[in-house]
Amino acid sequence: MSYQDEEEGGAFDGHASSFPKDFGYGAFDGEHDVNLSASGEQKPRILLMGLRRSGKSSIQKVVFHKMSPNETLFLESTNKIVKDDINNSSFVQFQIWDFPGQIDFFDSSFDSDMIFGGCGALVFVIDAQDDYMEALNKLNLTVTKAYKVNPNIKFEVFIHKVDGLGDDFKMESQRDIHQRATDDLADSGYDQIHLSFHLTSIYDHSIFEAFSKVVQKLIPQLPALENLLNILNTNSAIEKSFLFDVVSKIYIATDSTPVDMQSYELCCDMIDVVIDVSWIYGHVFSVKEEQDPAAFDEQSSSLIKLNNGTVLYLREVNKFLALVCILREDNFDHKGIIDYNFLCFREAIQQVFELRNKCQGNPLTNSAGSPIVNGNNIIGERHLSPTLTDEIGSK
């Protein structure tokens, strides 16, 4: 897998605050908005597969195209591979390949090397409300086929449409599917393949969370980001913070405390509010980008005080990313410190990705993550801890 596009990187070297564009980083000053044109093969690719009518296109539309879940009823069934570039709008520069359910792998026109070769994750969708035996067979077939081509693929199984199931039945089918799928793999001698299971529904935020986890696995910088968030939380008395991809509302990273579903939903809703309000009021017509005015820019920031003494605080990190924090109102007295810490955090994130830029000597491996962790520690210690702890200590 490659996250790096040499030519693109070269092209952007000339810019003042150039940034690895292949991952969709816009410049922080907002002026150099990205016209990403990286070719498809070099983007991490998520494949959406599953039997027909299992909800693949619906997932894609809801998560990446803001379609309302109810409208997905009217989606036509997909009869060819739809390559969807999540481009220009989202941090996640992914291609979602929505496969028609009835695709036949043994068809000669099916180029499995091409399809599975550059693929980061394979999401297999199983309709939990339907009989899933056929789906399990297909899953086994798909997974083994893909594994032969590319053993680095992450296999994710979405047990989908669970909104219609009762709690007990949900649990039961999850266990059953889990059991059968792993047994099938063991039987066919693919013990080493690991499947992750997610219970999802497009009618709540579970699909976003599941996608967040899928995407997180494809981000080698995740430990660094998580660590940065931990440090930010510690030093700013923040309860919980999410690093959101604004467009898709999936979180790229969060701190290590457990994710509470309500908090996550609150933060998602907050992003919606911010975007909607800024479409109305925050719209600045600039001469340069008149054709593409964005609702989310470097000035975006928002503060919502809840009546239970909690504050939601949103800050723009870069064109695609927003940091949403949940903290207690009394801790928000030190807004100056929080803002300062946030600036440090933003700088640190910048460095994380710059660092990756430097270690492009081996851009093809995932293990690029580990030097980043170490590097990050240095960043963390140097940029955040001494100053912040001092300030907090003095408060």
Added chain:
Amino acid sequence: MATFHVVQEGPVNALALNRDNTQVAIGGRNVFKVYTIEEDKFREVCNLRASKHLNLSFSCNDVSWSWTDDHYLATAATNGHVCVWNLTKMGKAMQEQDYQEHKRTVNKVNFHASEPNRLISGSQDGTMRYFDIRAKNAVAIFYSNTESVRDVQFSPHNPYTFAAVSENGSVQLWDVRRPDRYQQQFAAHSGPIFACDWHPESTWLATASRDKTIKVWDLTSKLTLEYTIHTIASIGHIKWRPQRRYHIASCALVVDCSINIWDVRRPYIPFAAFNEHKDIPSGVAWKEDPHTFLSSGRDCTLYQHSFNFASRPASKANPQGVSLNNKGEVLYAHKVNVNNAIVKAAVGIIRKTSTTQSPDQFHLASSLMHQFTESPRGEQSESEIFLGLANNYVLSGRSLSEMCEHNSAVAKQYGKDQVAVVWKIIKTMYGEEYLQNSTSTNREDVVSHNNLPLNNIMGGIEHTNENDQRSRGGDTPVAQFSDETENEDQVDHIAIYSNGFPTYLNFRTGLPKGDFSFGENEIDMEFDTMITDFQSGYRNYVTPQQDFVLPNEAFHLRHEIRNRTPPPDKFPNSNFPVMNDDSQTIPLEEQPQTLLTVSCLPKMPLYDSSSIVLDALKHHAILGDVQTAACVLIVLGDQRKTLNELDESTQEHWLLGYIELLSRYQLWNIATQIIKLSWIPSVEQLNQQSTRFNTNCSKCSKALQRIGWLCDRCHSSQYALCSVCHQVVKGLYAWCQGCSHGGHLAHMRQWFAINKMCPTGCRHLCEYK
């Protein structure tokens, strides 16, 4: 045993007790201290963050204290470090080991219970690492292949086994000797699992998850889900209570700031709650005895709690519950005051099935659940019942008693218990034997004989109405009220009990002997009072059964009835339990004298029941059940005259209403029967009116009023001619409905015996055969 606390400078994430429970270590993002626990306060022993060289390794996610060596502490840090601290050393040397192996936050660290120097850590990066604190690196690495490990716990039963729970909702059991593959894995929750805890005695593993449940798994040969506790919020920490087999403490992750102690057998309401924390608690540690524990919280405090100060949510809960389902069944559960057996006896009558709720240790076996189902006919629609009743009622031709009896049975059969009772009352009040007896001289016999069923029935009605449900009501066998029923219930409960809670069987079967063995786990200071309560309660509960033999009220009641003939609907409900065997038999045998002397005999036959009957009928009529009102009136026959307050217009109204209904249902025969049986002229004449049907002149369509063969308008009988003989037909005119030609019956018959065509020659084929 007091509750006391100490405030920290920052939120506390975890706490750990040392082996002797004399010291506690707490760790948080800005806190890392060791306290000695004294009688009523915490005394700070050392602050490990005092060093100048603070780094992220000092902010702990979790703390663990070595089980074997009191000097060693291990912490898990958010930056992925696992540190081992030696408390005997000073300064920088304290940090004896710093393992930087995890790539992401370490969530949990735990010392091995028996192996010294060994500890295990579980991290966000999905791995668990097994360390020997003498070595620089991990001894073994376990790849869970799940998202992130939230908790790892060594089994207290097997030194090589540990359990790991992860964010994808699965539980893994590992053998420390086999890092390559887990022994067992199962999906336990539909959300991330945040904590697990091994039961200290049995082979249970409790897991707590974001899906707001705590599940208890039995990990013996076959994996089974033993209990599920439903909580109001995601649970972050759980810990079994020592020496209490069924108790587990839980801390919520959001919303709920109290520490709840659950009895796993009572999954919806905590056994005890501790509300001292102002923010969510982050950890619980029991001091080996079950009455004190320590807890840390996000509100920067460390508490020691004493069970004496627990609040008991169960005691504040509403002890009654009523629920309706879509089939019209009512479920009613309530707490039984064991000191008041009478209440229970009264309840017995309306009970169809009863089961005890799962007992907890506050109200042991002292709640009852009643399920009131509609009688089997209940699912019939009203119209079906109406039809059935109309068809099966006998309204004439038999004696009043027989009819009432029969109609009562019919009503009962169709699930109309109240109506059945009304019929019985009518029978009792107006039945032949009653009337005969009332004229005889042997009065006291009459009184005692007849009043009893009456008042039995009345009681039944009372109860039926009051509970607004179809109970067995008046015709409940008397035995139902007797002591035997009580005992049967008792047995019943035990049976149900033993099904649901086999472990409690001992306790329950011990009950009749008065031997309350709670099992050694349950013998407990706090329960002692409760036990004695219950024992005394039980004693009270038993003794009243003997008291029942001679309830004084029974006599009063009888006197009242005879003296003042109070309307039954004023019967105080509390008197109801006197309806038992004894009150029926004993007073009669022993007290004939009393009855003789007190009674005011002349008034008895004149007991004016009319107002009650009238009320009952009006009640039914108002409810829309005019059928009952009308039928009762009919069956009463001449007796209805005693209902002198019922004016004729109402009677007529009811009858007409019933007839109207019957004809809507096309029950013409029964309608006619009603009309025939009615006594009101206007109704009686219904069948005699408008019985005439006129034919119309086939030319001008004028009704042939005078005679059937001559039209007054056309002055012709042209259309009344016989098509065979061409004479005017003055009697029966038979005609073909196909061509409308006809004539004398005899002529037509003759004609069609030979021909098939119409005799007029219209070529209509009148006869098909």
